[in-house]
Amino acid sequence: MTVMVPSRTPALITPGRQALDSALHQLGQAAEHLGLDDGLRTILATPRRSLTVSVPVRREDGRMEVVQGFRVQHNVSRGPAKGGIRFHPGTDLDEVTALAMWMTWKCALVGIPYGGAKGGVAVDPAALTTRELERLTRRYVNEILPIIGPEKDIPAPDVGTDEQTMAWIMDTYSVNAGYSVPGVVTGKPMTLGGSLGRTGATARGVLIATLTALGRSPEGVRVAVQGFGKVGAQAARYLAEAGCVIVAVSDAGGAVHRAAGLDVAGLRAWTAEAGGVSGYPHADAMDPADLLELDVDVLVPAALEGAITEDNAPRVRARLIVEGANGPTTPQADEILAATGTTVVPDILANAGGVIVSYLEWVQNMQALPWSAAEVERKLTAMMREAYGEVAALASDRGRTLRQAAHAIGVGRVAEAHRARGLYP
Ligand SMILES: NC(=O)C1=CN([C@@H]2O[C@H](COP(=O)(O)OP(=O)(O)OC[C@H]3O[C@@H](n4cnc5c(N)ncnc54)[C@H](OP(=O)(O)O)[C@@H]3O)[C@@H](O)[C@H]2O)C=CC1
Numbered sequence: 081m082t083v084m085v086p087s088r089t090p091a092l093i094t095p096g097r098q099a100l101d102s103a104l105h106q107l108g109q110a111a112e113h114l115g116l117d118d119g120l121r122t123i124l125a126t127p128r129r130s131l132t133v134s135v136p137v138r139r140e141d142g143r144m145e146v147v148q149g150f151r152v153q154h155n156v157s158r159g160p161a162k163g164g165i166r167f168h169p170g171t172d173l174d175e176v177t178a179l180a181m182w183m184t185w186k187c188a189l190v191g192i193p194y195g196g197a198k199g200g201v202a203v204d205p206a207a208l209t210t211r212e213l214e215r216l217t218r219r220y221v222n223e224i225l226p227i228i229g230p231e232k233d234i235p236a237p238d239v240g241t242d243e244q245t246m247a248w249i250m251d252t253y254s255v256n257a258g259y260s261v262p263g264v265v266t267g268k269p270m271t272l273g274g275s276l277g278r279t280g281a282t283a284r285g286v287l288i289a290t291l292t293a294l295g296r297s298p299e300g301v302r303v304a305v306q307g308f309g310k311v312g313a314q315a316a317r318y319l320a321e322a323g324c325v326i327v328a329v330s331d332a333g334g335a336v337h338r339a340a341g342l343d344v345a346g347l348r349a350w351t352a353e354a355g356g357v358s359g360y361p362h363a364d365a366m367d368p369a370d371l372l373e374l375d376v377d378v379l380v381p382a383a384l385e386g387a388i389t390e391d392n393a394p395r396v397r398a399r400l401i402v403e404g405a406n407g408p409t410t411p412q413a414d415e416i417l418a419a420t421g422t423t424v425v426p427d428i429l430a431n432a433g434g435v436i437v438s439y440l441e442w443v444q445n446m447q448a449l450p451w452s453a454a455e456v457e458r459k460l461t462a463m464m465r466e467a468y469g470e471v472a473a474l475a476s477d478r479g480r481t482l483r484q485a486a487h488a489i490g491v492g493r494v495a496e497a498h499r500a501r502g503l504y505p
C-alpha cells in the first residue's frame with residue numbers, strides 16, 4: 081500500500097484532511113523504506129480506536145450549546161496511548177487522527193513506552209469564560225472517561241489547553257474513581273503531581289534540536305518564530321538566552337518584526353496584557369505570511385499544521401526549519417525544501433521534549449517519587465540527543481531527509497512491536 085498525495089486545490093480539502101493526507105503519505109514512505117507487508121501497513125494506517133462525542137456546554141447566559149469532541153488512540157502496541165488535547169474551533173476527526181498517528185511515531189522514536197493518541201474539542205477557548213471552560217472540560221472528560229486512564233491513555237496539553245485544563249481532567253477522573261489518580265494526565269500543576277520542567281519542555285527540546293542541527297555557536301543566529309503560545313514563546317525565550325536574535329514572531333492575530341532583535345520577555349509581558357503580539361510598540365507590524373519567508377537562519381513554525389506548503393516553500397529563505405508544531409510542513413513543501421537544500425528537523429523529533437517530560441512526569445506519579453529540575457533536564461537532554469543522533473545517522477547513511485529517517489525509525493519500532501506481539505493477521 082503506497083499512499084499517494086495528489087496536489088489538491090486548497091478549497092476542496094479541509095486542513096484536517098490535509099494533515100491526515102500528510103501523515104498517511106509519511107507512513108507510506110516509511111513503510112516502503114522498511115518493506116512492510118500490506119497487512120501491517122493497513123494496521124498502521126488505521127486508528128485503533130476513535131471516539132466522537134457531543135459535549136453540551138451551558139453558557140453563562142443560560143444558553144445550551146453542543147460542540148463536538150474527539151479522542152483517537154492511533155496505536156497501543158508499545159504501551160498506553162499518549163497525547164495532548166486540543167481546544168480549537170477548526171479541529172475535526174481527521175486532524176485529531178493525524179496528530180494521534182504522529183504521537184505514535186514520536187513516542188517510538190524517542191524510546192518511551194507509549195502508543196499514540198490525541199484529543200480535541202471543536203471550540204474557541206478564548207470565546208468562553210473560565211467557568212464555561214471548566215464545565216466543558218469536565219463534560220468532555222466524562223464522555224471520554226471509559227477509554228482514558230494511567231495505564232490506558234494519558235492526555236496532556238496541546239493547542240488551547242494548559243495546566244488548569246489538566247487539573248480539571250485529573251479532578252474529574254479522580255472523582256469518578258473515588259481516589260486521586262495523578263497519573264491519568266500530564267502537564268498538571270506542581271501541586272497535583274506535575275513535573276518540574278514540563279512547562280518549558282517542548283521548547284527545551286526545540287532548543288536542543290536547533291543547537292544540534294546548527295552545529296555551531298548560536299551567537300547572532302537570526303530566528304523567526306511562528307506562533308507565540310506555550311511552545312513558540314518559550315522557544316523564542318530559550319533561543320534568545322542561547323544567543324540567537326529573534327527577529328520576528330507571530331500569532332493568529334498578527335506578526336511583529338525587529339531586525340535588531342525582539343526583547344522576548346518584554347513581548348511576552350505585552351502579549352499577556354494585550355492578548356496578542358499585535359501593537360507591540362518596540363517592533364514593526366508585519367504580515368504573518370511574510371514571516372515564513374524572511375531572510376533568517378532558522379525558522380521555527382510553532383502554531384498549526386500546513387503552514388509551509390507548495391505555495392510558499394519556494395520562497396522560504398531559512399536554511400534550517402525546526403518544527404515546534406506538529407505537521408507544519410506538507411509533503412509537497414518537503415520535496416521543494418529538500419531540493420533547495422533546506423534542512424528540516426521534523427516535528428516528531430524537534431517537539432518531542434514535551435512528551436518526554438510528560439513520560440517523566442508519569443513515571444514520577446506511578447512511583448510517587450518526585451525528581452529535581454536538574455534530574456528532569458538531564459534526562460530530557462540525554463533522550464533528545466540520543467534520538468537526534470539516531471535520526472541523523474540513518475539520514476546520512478541512507479541519503480534520506482531527517483523526516484524520512486525519523487519516520488523510518490518510529491514506524492519501524494512500532495512494526496517490530498506488532499510482530500513481537502503477534503497481533504497482526
Ligand atoms: N504544548 C505542548 O506540549 C506541545 C505542543 N506541540 C505543538 O506545538 C504547536 C503549538 O502548540 P502550543 O504552543 O501548545 O499551543 P498554544 O495554544 O499555547 O499556542 C498556539 C500559538 O499559535 C498561534 N497561532 C494559531 N494560528 C496561527 C497562525 N495562523 N499563524 C500564527 N500563529 C498562529 C496562537 O495564536 P493566538 O494565541 O493568537 O491564537 C498561539 O500563539 C501545535 O502544533 C502543537 O500540537 C507539540 C508538542 C508538545
Ligand SMILES: O=C(O)CCC(=O)C(=O)O
Binds near residue numbers: 165186236434435438
Ligand atoms: O505531553 C504529551 O503527552 C503529548 C504532547 C503532545 O501532544 C505532542 O507531543 O504533540
